Structures are given as C-alpha cells and as structure tokens.
Amino acid sequence: MNQMSAAAIINWESEAVLSQIADKIHHPLKEIIRLSRYIHTYTEQRDAETNRLSAIVLESSAQLETIVANIVKAEKQKQIEIVVRDKFQFPHLYQWSAASEESSPLDEIFTKSDTSRIPKAELSWLLRLERTVLEHLESSILSISWLAQEMMVSERQLFRKIEKYTGLTPNNYIRKVRLWNARRLLEDYTYTNVCEVASRVGIRDPYYFSKLFAKEFGKMPSQYMQAS
Known part of the structure; x- marks a missing residue:
C-alpha cells in the first residue's frame, strides 16, 4: 500500500x-x-x-x-515535544499563543520569537507557577520574594523566566492572573457583587480593581457581569 x-x-x-x-x-x-x-x-x-x-x-x-x-x-524517544496547552487556565498569558490562529488581548506584548518548542521541564515549571499563583490569590503572602521561594529560584531567575515566556514582569504577571481569573468568575456568574469578585482575586480596593479591569478588558466589571 x-x-x-x-x-x-x-x-x-x-x-x-x-x-x-x-x-x-x-x-x-x-x-x-x-x-x-x-x-x-x-x-x-x-x-x-x-x-x-x-x-x-x-x-x-x-x-x-x-x-x-x-x-x-x-x-x-524525546525526538519531539507534545505540548498539552489546555492544562493552563490562562494560555493567552504565554508567548506561544502569539503563533496560534486564535487572537488574544495580549498579542501586543508578545514577541515574535520561535517558542514552538518548550522543554518539558520548563513547561512543568510554568504550570506549577500558574497553579501556585491561582491558589494564593487571596493570601497576603503572595509576593515576589515568597513566589521565588515557592518556585525554588532566586528573584532574579524568577524575573527572567517569567519575562521569557510571558513578556511580563512577575508583578504584572500576577496582576494579569488576578484579572483573568476575575473575568472567569464574572463569566461563570460565581458572584453577583463586584466587591466579592475583587476580594476573591486578592484586590482589596473595589475601585482600583474596577479601574484595572476596565483597562484590561475595555469595560467595567459591572458591565461585563451584565453582558455575561
């Protein structure tokens, strides 16, 4: 044949x-x-x-x-890497999405470098990073120094690794995770109050949260909730 x-x-x-x-x-x-x-x-x-x-x-x-x-x-035989991207809660936060057909609100921050092959150890590290941040969004311990210790790297290494795969500083990465998680909570209609959503993602000031959310997604969280 x-x-x-x-x-x-x-x-x-x-x-x-x-x-x-x-x-x-x-x-x-x-x-x-x-x-x-x-x-x-x-x-x-x-x-x-x-x-x-x-x-x-x-x-x-x-x-x-x-x-x-x-x-x-x-x-x-380790001749190729098979990447399962749907394990990430927010795959658009990572640079390889720039090469995909699906558009992303974060396209403007992506570089055009070839990120089609990611070592499995790095992929595992990124998955753990995202999971660690998500699990501690409400906690006051979530900081750059604490996150570096949790990820078993120096703060300098943490900065380099996050910037390499997201184009973001660690603080901006955490902020993006907070906002994208907030949008998911609004989409799921998990909470009916913007203050509750803000608190759930670790932002204590509802006014500041609404300002960040509007800058990220183009409308206020209350408007987004109504549209959802």
Missing part, C-alpha cells in the same frame, strides 16, 4: 514534523470526501467508486494508525 508507506517517510527530526503529519492525514481524508461527493453525483459509477472508496478508507485508517504509533514512539 503506497499510502501506508508514506507515513514512514516523515522526517521526525525536522522542525516541520507536525506540518508533515498534518499533510499525511489531510490528503487521504480529502480524497475520501472527494470520492463521496463523486459517488452521489454520478450514480452510474457508484459500484466501482464505492469499492475504491472502501479501499481508501481502509488504507487511510491503517495509515492514521501508523502515524499515531510513530508520534507516540517519537515522543517517548
């Missing part, structure tokens, strides 16, 4: 490995769709084309299975 053997020519060392995988998957599926439409249009060719379609479906299924197996094998 020519289609099955095609999966074997993926260059797993290439930086464009994911594009190659997508290309291998796209072409057989595109052919299946084309043949399906053809069969419905030209009924006199139905038997012959149905047989051909069945063969393509079977070959493509085997090809996709081979591709998936090779992906898992390559990942285990």
Whole structure:
C-alpha cells in the first residue's frame, strides 16, 4: 500500500514534523470526501467508486494508525515535544499563543520569537507557577520574594523566566492572573457583587480593581457581569 508507506517517510527530526503529519492525514481524508461527493453525483459509477472508496478508507485508517504509533514512539524517544496547552487556565498569558490562529488581548506584548518548542521541564515549571499563583490569590503572602521561594529560584531567575515566556514582569504577571481569573468568575456568574469578585482575586480596593479591569478588558466589571 503506497499510502501506508508514506507515513514512514516523515522526517521526525525536522522542525516541520507536525506540518508533515498534518499533510499525511489531510490528503487521504480529502480524497475520501472527494470520492463521496463523486459517488452521489454520478450514480452510474457508484459500484466501482464505492469499492475504491472502501479501499481508501481502509488504507487511510491503517495509515492514521501508523502515524499515531510513530508520534507516540517519537515522543517517548524525546525526538519531539507534545505540548498539552489546555492544562493552563490562562494560555493567552504565554508567548506561544502569539503563533496560534486564535487572537488574544495580549498579542501586543508578545514577541515574535520561535517558542514552538518548550522543554518539558520548563513547561512543568510554568504550570506549577500558574497553579501556585491561582491558589494564593487571596493570601497576603503572595509576593515576589515568597513566589521565588515557592518556585525554588532566586528573584532574579524568577524575573527572567517569567519575562521569557510571558513578556511580563512577575508583578504584572500576577496582576494579569488576578484579572483573568476575575473575568472567569464574572463569566461563570460565581458572584453577583463586584466587591466579592475583587476580594476573591486578592484586590482589596473595589475601585482600583474596577479601574484595572476596565483597562484590561475595555469595560467595567459591572458591565461585563451584565453582558455575561
């Protein structure tokens, strides 16, 4: 089967490995769709084309299975990194979102550097950073010095690592997490009072919170709550 053997020519060392995988998957599926439409249009060719379609479906299924197996094998051999971004509560806070198709309110702060490959240790560190900040939003202990100790780095290292992946200072990163978490609480209608939302994300002054929120999202939290 020519289609099955095609999966074997993926260059797993290439930086464009994911594009190659997508290309291998796209072409057989595109052919299946084309043949399906053809069969419905030209009924006199139905038997012959149905047989051909069945063969393509079977070959493509085997090809996709081979591709998936090779992906898992390559990942285990550390040839490529598979990043699961939906573990982050707020993925738009990180620079790799700049390369995605989905727009973000933070696009203006992103650099255009290639962040498509992130070492697993760094990814794990960033996940722990976000989780640590979220878990202590209401606590008075949340500070740069405390966070550096929790993340087991110096304050200087903390600054460098956060800036590298977000383009933000640690203080601005914490502030962004507070505001994005506040927006999520408003979207979920968890609280019906802006003061409660502000307190929940660790900002004691409701007026200051509303000012920050409006600057970040373009309208007051009370207006956002009504729209939600």
